[in-house]
Amino acid sequence: MALTPTLLWLLIGVVLCLAEVVTPTAFVEFVMGISALMVAAIAHLIPFSLQILLWMILSLTLVLFSRRFVRQKAAKKLDATDGETLTEIPAGKTGRVLYEGNSWAARCEDDNLAIAPNQKVYIVGRKGTTLIVIPENSVRS
Numbered sequence: 001m002a003l004t005p006t007l008l009w010l011l012i013g014v015v016l017c018l019a020e021v022v023t024p025t026a027f028v029e030f031v032m033g034i035s036a037l038m039v040a041a042i043a044h045l046i047p048f049s050l051q052i053l054l055w056m057i058l059s060l061t062l063v064l065f066s067r068r069f070v071r072q073k074a075a076k077k078l079d080a081t082d083g084e085t086l087t088e089i090p091a092g093k094t095g096r097v098l099y100e101g102n103s104w105a106a107r108c109e110d111d112n113l114a115i116a117p118n119q120k121v122y123i124v125g126r127k128g129t130t131l132i133v134i135p136e137n138s139v140r141s
Contacts, residue, residue, distance in 0.1 A: 005048055009040035024129050031066050035059040082122055089115040097121060097131060106131040
């Protein structure tokens with residue numbers, strides 16, 4: 001079975017949409033996947049070079065349009081306030097935390113403080129797809 005442009009765009013669209021689940025990118029991958037699925041719908045009508053151009057234009061337009069909605073949701077308070085480190089978070093660098101059942105990139109709010117793996121942390125903010133955390137023991141009196 002040959003890989004036609006329509007099948008290629010369908011495959012790209014599905015992979016990008018599913019990749020958003022694994023690596024949260026504030027819906028960028030998802031929107032690019034939706035654009036690929038839209039191109040797949042008309043791939044048989046236009047040459048491949050125009051398909052690529054159309055995908056790029058659709059992706060850019062939808063990403064810029066979706067920013068309006070993502071910013072509003074990011075400004076809202078986080079649902080949960082605690083998580084657990086999966087890896088060490090070195091001072092001033094990022095590590096990984098388990099938050100709402102998913103692995104997220106995280107930085108300590110204090111750039112001079114390192115957090116060991118398997119430690120409870122509190123999520124105090126978010127910058128893009130990186131959570132800002134503080135260790136539980138720094139909150140207790």
